[in-house]
Structure formats: structure tokens, C-alpha cells
Amino acid sequence: MLVLEYKAVVKKAQSTAIDEAIRTSQFVRNKVLRYWIDNRGVGKKELYQYNTQLRSEYKFVNDLNSHACQASVENVERSINRFFDNCNQNKPWKKGYTRFKKHSRSVEYKVSGWKLHPTKRRIDFTDKKGIGGLKLLGKWDIHQYPLELIKRVRIVRRSDGCYVQFCVKVDNQQTAPSSDSEVGIDVGLEYFYSDSKGNHEENPRFFRKAESDIKRVQRNIYKKKKGSSGRRKARGIYARKCLRVTRQREEHAKRLARNLTLANAMVVVEDLNISGMVRNHKLALSISDASWYNFRQWLEYFGEKFGREIIAVPPHFTSQECSNCGARVQKSLSTRTHSCPHCGYVEQRDVNAAKIILSRASGRGGQPQTNASGDVLTTSIGRKSCKSKERQ
Incomplete structure (x- = not known):
């Protein structure tokens, strides 16, 4: 599954309509989840029937496209299945019990409720929410894909505006240069990562560099009166500062992961429990700032795209x-x-760990892992499956 994202040019009335569509989608999701909690044992069919009942009971739900309401039901179904899968696999810590959403930021349409302009980068939403036509800004060319391959259209609200995402069902694999190189990767805080060949990648520390500026604009929020337009503007400035750091981390992780997978036929990483590591309050901020999880995700994505092998090995005693x-x-x-x-061997700590990680791939049963194909698994609610959810 390929996701193409565009910035949308939105007028004030359209912004209000988008907010209403997002709130309606959130309402449907929470009502369906409440129905499942109150009626344990109901399946997928009953949830869709309850969704139909909601559309007949509430006019504002009926104004939203029926496929957008179905997408909200599917999100609940996937979340429930993921919870049961985690329980079945004895995942440590919390199992991810499905929660009610308080602040949704997106609404998802399926194959109806929208119409793409045949030549211009413009999309019209045809339901009764009144969103209308949106001009799309971006470098991707959505018109090179047939309309029948566009399986999802999402409107996502962020602090700097609204975005439209197209989920296209295409084979995203590409031919990469032939290589028989293998490398082990040890992520850290002193360096972003060190590899088994002795190379180091500097830790950019994006949040640490912007921390003083972010804290300054955060203090400005509390200097404004509650409910005032000045406070709302101050919150927007703060959100955009944080969004910039998030995007910097994402692009940094993406660039490094792409270069590693292009240069090596096999990349071996540690299977770290990052959610457990951030419980250490002394290191939590630095670990989050390093964005190891994004780096691992992009490695798996580009490994699938370029046909490379990404292997995760146990992290115990690698250092x-x-x-x-x-x-x-x-x-x-x-x-x-x-x-x-014992042997007198001297090496930089992280490089030594990277060599241990590489040796474990073949010597101690490292398992190839990837979740980058984008296929959505559909299983019955409550079914205890060992299949892992794949990243879209």
C-alpha cells in the first residue's frame, strides 16, 4: 500500500465542515465501541448493523458518507483484534485494550464520498457535510494511478493545516543494486547508531536543540486568558514548533534507513522494548528524541521495498x-x-555491540521481521490470531 499525501487549501467554512466530519467519525467509533463493551461476544456483522442503526437515528451521522462510517467500524474491529492478538502472544506490559477517542484528527473515506478531478489536483467530497472541493498541493502525481486502485482517502488535520492522503494499492517494490554486504546496527544515545564496520552516525538531538524555544512558547500559553483568541494562537505556535521537531526526526530516520537498506543485503538490529525503556525517567526524553522506533519502522519498510533482509535479534547482553x-x-x-x-580485545563499546548483534543473526536464531507491506488483515472480532498487524 502506497500513501500519497497532499497539503489541502482550505477555506474557513470548509475547515468547519472538516471538523464536523471528524467529530462525526469519532462519535460513530465511540458508540460502536460502547456497543461492543456492553454486548460482549458480538461479531463484525452486529457492529455493522449497529452502525446502520446509528445512521437512521442521528441525522448528522447520516450526513457523513456511509463508507466513512464503515471505516470507523473497521478501526474499532482492528483495535479489538490487535488487543486479542497481544493477549494471545503474551505481550509484556499493557495489551492495548481499545479505548474511547477524545481527540480525533482524521476522517477516512473508502471508495465513495469523494470525486477526483480528471486533470487538476483537486478533490470534491460529495457527502452532506459540506466540505466541497479542495485544491491539493504536493509533488506527487495521483493521476498516474487508476481510480480503482485508490482504496482510501483520508483528511488529516494537523497544527499547520489539513492534509489529504490517498492510499493506493500498488506494488511498491523497487530493484536495488546487488549487494552481499551484511551489517549489524546498535542504536544509542551518544551516537544515533554504530555499525559493525566501525562507522558512527551522530545523534542529531532535534528536541534538545529546540527545547529552549519550545519551552518559551509554551510559557506564553499560560500568560494568556483562558478561552481567548490569544491563547488559541499561542497554542497553535507551540503545536507547530513540536510538529517541526517530529518531522525532523521522521526525515532523519527515513534517510538513514533508506541508505542502509540500499547499501546492505542484510541489516541486523536489536529487538528493543522501547515502550519499556522509556519508563526510565532519567533517559526517557533522550530515548524519545532519538526516535529509535521510527528508525526501526523505516528499516522494515525499505527492506520490504528493496527486497532486503531485516533481522531483529534479542538485545540481552549485547553490550x-x-x-x-x-x-x-x-x-x-x-x-x-x-x-x-580474557583475550585483550579493545574496541569502542557500541561497535563491539554491533558486531555481537550481527553474529546473533545466524548463530542464535534471529528472525526476519517486517511489517511494511501495508496489507490490512481482516479477522473476526475476538479471534485469537498470531498474525501481526502490518504497517500501512
């Missing part, structure tokens, strides 16, 4: 073992050089 003799050498986080007393 303690010696890559030369295999002996375990205890060291604290402040010790940045690995010096083995």
Missing part, C-alpha cells in the same frame, strides 16, 4: 559480551570502551 572471544565483561553505561580481560 557486555566480547565480539572476539564471547566472554561476558560487565561494564556500566559510563564505560564507553570495551576492553576484554
Whole structure:
């Protein structure tokens, strides 16, 4: 599944209509979830029947396109299935029980409710919410794909405006240069990552660099009167500052992941429990700023796209073992050089760990992992499946 995103030129009345469509989609999702909680054991058919009942009961729900309401039901269904899958797999920590949404930012249409202009980059939403036509700004050419391949259209609201996303069902694989190179990757805080070849990638620390500016604009929010237009504008400035940092992290992770997968036939990483690691309050901000999770996701995505092998291995004792003799050498986080007393091998700590990670791919049963194909799994509600959800 390929996602093409455009910035939308939105008028004030259209912005109000988009907000109303998003709230209606959220309403349908929460009502369907409440129905499932109150009637345990109901299946997919009953949820869709309840959605039909909502459309006949509430006029503002009926004004939203029927496929957009069905998409909200599908989101609930996927969330429930994911919860049962996590329980079935004995996933540590919380299992992700489906929650009610308080602040939704998107509404999703399926194959109806919208009409794409045949030549111009313009889309018209034809339901009764009154969104109308939106001009699209972006470098992608949506017209090169047949309309029947566009399976989803989303309107996403962000702090700097509205965006329209097209989910196109196409084969996104590309031919990459032939390579037999293999590399192990050890992510860290001193360096963004170190590889088994001795290379280091500097940690950009985007949030740390913008932290003082973000805190300044955050303080300005509380200097404004509650409910005033000045406070609303101050919140918008703060949100755009944070959005810029998020985009910087995303682009940085994407660039590095693409270069690694193009240059190497096999990339081996640690299967880190990042949600558990950020429970350490002394390191949580630095770990979040490094954005290891995004980096792992983009590695898997480009691995699928270029036909590369991405392998995740257990992270236990990768920093303690010696890559030369295999002996375990205890060291604290402040010790940045690995010096083995058994064989005399000396290496930078992260490079030594990267070599251990690479050796575990073949020696200790590393498993190829990817969730980048974008296929949406459809299973019955409550079914305990071992299949992992794939990234769209």
C-alpha cells in the first residue's frame, strides 16, 4: 500500500465542515465501541448493523458518507483484534485494550464520498457535510494511478493545516543494486547508531536543540486568558514548533534507513522494548528524541521495498559480551570502551555491540521481521490470531 499525501487549501467554512466530519467519525467509533463493551461476544456483522442503526437515528451521522462510517467500524474491529492478538502472544506490559477517542484528527473515506478531478489536483467530497472541493498541493502525481486502485482517502488535520492522503494499492517494490554486504546496527544515545564496520552516525538531538524555544512558547500559553483568541494562537505556535521537531526526526530516520537498506543485503538490529525503556525517567526524553522506533519502522519498510533482509535479534547482553572471544565483561553505561580481560580485545563499546548483534543473526536464531507491506488483515472480532498487524 502506497500513501500519497497532499497539503489541502482550505477555506474557513470548509475547515468547519472538516471538523464536523471528524467529530462525526469519532462519535460513530465511540458508540460502536460502547456497543461492543456492553454486548460482549458480538461479531463484525452486529457492529455493522449497529452502525446502520446509528445512521437512521442521528441525522448528522447520516450526513457523513456511509463508507466513512464503515471505516470507523473497521478501526474499532482492528483495535479489538490487535488487543486479542497481544493477549494471545503474551505481550509484556499493557495489551492495548481499545479505548474511547477524545481527540480525533482524521476522517477516512473508502471508495465513495469523494470525486477526483480528471486533470487538476483537486478533490470534491460529495457527502452532506459540506466540505466541497479542495485544491491539493504536493509533488506527487495521483493521476498516474487508476481510480480503482485508490482504496482510501483520508483528511488529516494537523497544527499547520489539513492534509489529504490517498492510499493506493500498488506494488511498491523497487530493484536495488546487488549487494552481499551484511551489517549489524546498535542504536544509542551518544551516537544515533554504530555499525559493525566501525562507522558512527551522530545523534542529531532535534528536541534538545529546540527545547529552549519550545519551552518559551509554551510559557506564553499560560500568560494568556483562558478561552481567548490569544491563547488559541499561542497554542497553535507551540503545536507547530513540536510538529517541526517530529518531522525532523521522521526525515532523519527515513534517510538513514533508506541508505542502509540500499547499501546492505542484510541489516541486523536489536529487538528493543522501547515502550519499556522509556519508563526510565532519567533517559526517557533522550530515548524519545532519538526516535529509535521510527528508525526501526523505516528499516522494515525499505527492506520490504528493496527486497532486503531485516533481522531483529534479542538485545540481552549485547553490550557486555566480547565480539572476539564471547566472554561476558560487565561494564556500566559510563564505560564507553570495551576492553576484554580474557583475550585483550579493545574496541569502542557500541561497535563491539554491533558486531555481537550481527553474529546473533545466524548463530542464535534471529528472525526476519517486517511489517511494511501495508496489507490490512481482516479477522473476526475476538479471534485469537498470531498474525501481526502490518504497517500501512
